[in-house]
Amino acid sequence: MTMMRAVCYTGAGDVDVIAIRDVPLPVPEAGQVRVRVAAAGLNRADLLQRRGGYPAPEGWPKQIPGLEYAGTIDAVGQGVTRWRAGDRVMGLVGGGGMAEAVVVHEDEAMPVPGHLTLSAAAAIPEAFLTAYDALVHRARLVRGERVLLHAVGSGVGTAAVQLCRLLGVHAVGTSRSAEKLVRLVPLGLEEAIDTSRGPFREQLAAPVDAVIDVLGGPALADNLAVLRPRGRLVVLGFLLGSRTEADLGIVLRNRLEIVGTAMRSRTHAERAPLVAAFTADVLPAFATSGSDALPLVPVVDQVFPMASLGEAHRLMERNETFGKLVLQW
């Protein structure tokens, strides 16, 4: 049996549960492709899973973390028409991205924009697909509307700011770091709120049509309060915890929506159309020529060798990164 290296969590706990092990090289079935992974983005969900809090959904590797990858196709299953060996692709997985190879359905892979390295491409899938889905499908934002993006210096935040510029949506962002906010202005941030100076609600100049939230329960009341009538709150995470005490009166009075969303639990039937829409609508905007608009860029804070994954976890836990952390083989 051919083997490959993969990151394995040997249990639930601190970074000492992270190991690199030899595991069987997966074989693509009909409709699937195998990708030799060059690099994989790190996500907060990987940290949650390490601590035992976020198990892989059914059908994905239980012990190998990693929710996204970029690499080169080296084998295709029966009936695959979209790709051939040697193609550079990137995409989401429900788990197992931090291995030397992943097997995915051919409809869930996306082409890597020609000018990008695979380490840069590994920073695209989770950040940009999550931001795109949240802004366009969940919050249903349209040109001229205004959105508040929390933790805007994150991978999703730096992607969302750029997508807002592409969509003609006014992006307002919060961060506890003035330095991060300053770096976001050239990416398209129109209004910056430094939450180290006070609550965002008191600093916001005008209400918004949508909030993309990762703070969670303790921010709920303020998130609802800054929405215009018929506004949408899209919840992507719970950095501050999920428990809340709030008055829902405003939800009815202003006819608000609260929408929870996550990528990982989606089925193939849901992922495939999202990937198709993103490939058609957003991927061309990564190109550096052929358009007057500024190209989209994956924002990478730092690239680590896969063997230093524990160090990358530590760095993410300190909340000091700007954009994505990427691990490469």
Add this chain to the structure above:
Amino acid sequence: MTMMRAVCYTGAGDVDVIAIRDVPLPVPEAGQVRVRVAAAGLNRADLLQRRGGYPAPEGWPKQIPGLEYAGTIDAVGQGVTRWRAGDRVMGLVGGGGMAEAVVVHEDEAMPVPGHLTLSAAAAIPEAFLTAYDALVHRARLVRGERVLLHAVGSGVGTAAVQLCRLLGVHAVGTSRSAEKLVRLVPLGLEEAIDTSRGPFREQLAAPVDAVIDVLGGPALADNLAVLRPRGRLVVLGFLLGSRTEADLGIVLRNRLEIVGTAMRSRTHAERAPLVAAFTADVLPAFATSGSDALPLVPVVDQVFPMASLGEAHRLMERNETFGKLVLQW
């Protein structure tokens, strides 16, 4: 100046603020019709407004309560093509329904089904438009799905149960009254939960695709817990209050939606298409012939003379009514 009688709230408080006064008869402007009101349904919002808690939106009478009406057109404004004097119509208003006449935009009136009295028709607009909008537009329920309806013996509840049968949606209902639940079975209730016997969450046989809620904050956690993944909670009211303590973890984990909705604050631009869709899709189902399906029926608990409005308020406050209370001139 020609005058008419109208209910007026002389202040905020108990039923002693209810009076009948002479006020100027309104004159229809271009595109509007004047309706001689025969009867008006009573809503909990009227009780809230009496206590000072729910002022009329801009552009509607401030002191005259009443959110729906049925009557006969007696004058039409310039350019009105849809109606003429003598037509029997019903509809929603943002206030002022409990007067001898209302003036409304011609697009917001609906024809009264031929076999119904105007007192019966006055029980249709708020209950059926709210239930239709909640089930079809907010919860996006489709044939074969399953919905939980709280306070199912209410006006909205008795309408929703019947609309579920029409839509092929399985209706589960809660009530504190076994007697009300029994009366709902012939209207289409498929599963009945008597909340005087224990929490609904413990009695529900299987999760649901949507919850139509009027209970509010204290029921939030249980409402979220009984939803299937991607389920929708539509909030129409706060019978138990709007404050809540809940864990929102499930909102993200199961990708749930919480949607607040209300009729009263909608603009003409929002009301007109809703009325058009309802007129096309639902009104024909009130007919007693021409279809194998059981006709929709407005459920009227009791009809009071307008002069007994205080008594009707008292009855609604006791939560013992089944369906609607109607006031007639």
